Amino acid sequence: MNRIDATPRVTRADTGQQSRLRQIASRFEGVFVEQLFKAMRETVPTDGALDGGGGEDLFTSMLDQQVADSAPARWHRGLSSAIVKTFGPRVASPPEAR
Numbered sequence: 001m002n003r004i005d006a007t008p009r010v011t012r013a014d015t016g017q018q019s020r021l022r023q024i025a026s027r028f029e030g031v032f033v034e035q036l037f038k039a040m041r042e043t044v045p046t047d048g049a050l051d052g053g054g055g056e057d058l059f060t061s062m063l064d065q066q067v068a069d070s071a072p073a074r075w076h077r078g079l080s081s082a083i084v085k086t087f088g089p090r091v092a093s094p095p096e097a098r
Contacts, residue, residue: 025084029079
């Protein structure tokens with residue numbers, strides 16, 4: 001008795017597309033976190049005696065970017081996981097099945 005296997009076979013192209021999806025989702029997550037920190041920092045008053053001016057603005061911008069690059073990697077189920085979970089099946093299916 002031959003049974004037809006209903007599970008889709010993962011091809012090398014599918015694996016590459018899944019990898020690319022994870023990479024793009026991770027980048028998007030980093031941009032999102034960076035914008036989140038930028039918006040949060042804008043709520044902090046800067047009219048005090050210790051306002052650092054342009055140098056402080058440059059440093060905080062670089063700090064936000066560094067934290068945005070490293071923080072999502074520590075999350076087990078972050079935004080990138082949700083993106084991959086949502087769009088992964090669409091990437092794996094052939095274009096005519098969509």
